[in-house]
Amino acid sequence: MLLSFSLLILCILPLSGAMDSGIVGGKEAIPHSRPYMVSFQSNKQHKCGGILIKEDYVLTSAHCLDGYEKKQRLEVVLGAHNIKKKEKSQQRIKVKECIKHPAYKEGQTNKSFDIMLLKLKNNANLTDFVKVIGLPKENEDIPANQKCSIAGWGMKKPGGCASDVLQEVTLKVQFNFECTHVWRDYFDRKRMICTASDGERGFCQGDSGGPLICNNEPLGMATYTYPGNCIKRKFPEVYIKIAYFFPWIKKVIQST
The missing domain is CATH 2.40.10.10 (Trypsin-like serine proteases)
Structure with missing residues (x-):
């Protein structure tokens, strides 16, 4: 299995049909709120x-x-x-x-x-x-179903251009056992966390390095998603666990 990483997105034509969207199903952030x-x-x-x-x-x-x-x-x-x-x-x-x-x-x-x-x-x-922004110092497990948010300037729709303005979306933390079950050896629960995928909301190309904010703390950092479909329902999106x-x-x- 190959991994798809949210790398550099330029508005260059023609764009490959394999390009996925960035902050999907979200909204424009309040200017300078982050x-x-x-x-x-x-x-x-x-x-x-x-x-x-x-x-x-x-x-x-x-x-x-x-x-x-x-x-x-x-x-x-x-x-x-x-x-x-x-x-x-x-x-x-x-x-x-x-x-x-x-x-x-x-x-x-x-x-x-x-x-x-x-x-x-x-x-x-x-x-x-x-x-x-301050970083979390205690390397603790993050409870599943906790609501968090992520923001970025990635693409908003497949085959499109990067967003000019900052977009944000709310997501829920997934159970570690679900992440391990789906991603197997690609997921390391000590150093990673993931969010539940509903097929409608998430991050993708251009959003790597963006923080997953939970209770005003940056607990995760966007890392990878399913190749070819960043919001594939069965595959949780994965983040580096910053506290580790x-x-x-x-x-x-x-x-x-």
């Missing part, structure tokens, strides 16, 4: 989501750099609602260094270490539109 949200960009094109966890650090998915070439210009855009406009609230900062988890290997089917820190060249200026990686995140920030 001031921690980041658009991770390559050559000024949206690549993945992310979250600002320190003035000079962004957390996102490691697979967002799969196939990366050094000539590409990597930046983050903070304080954005519409990433196609030059809003006064926006801050564009170059990425100084990309630090993948050492256990992540491009091309491997095991994606349970799909996490990366972006060290920014300059500190973000914290404002009403740009804020740091808190010691690594802390160690990296302190050492750099």
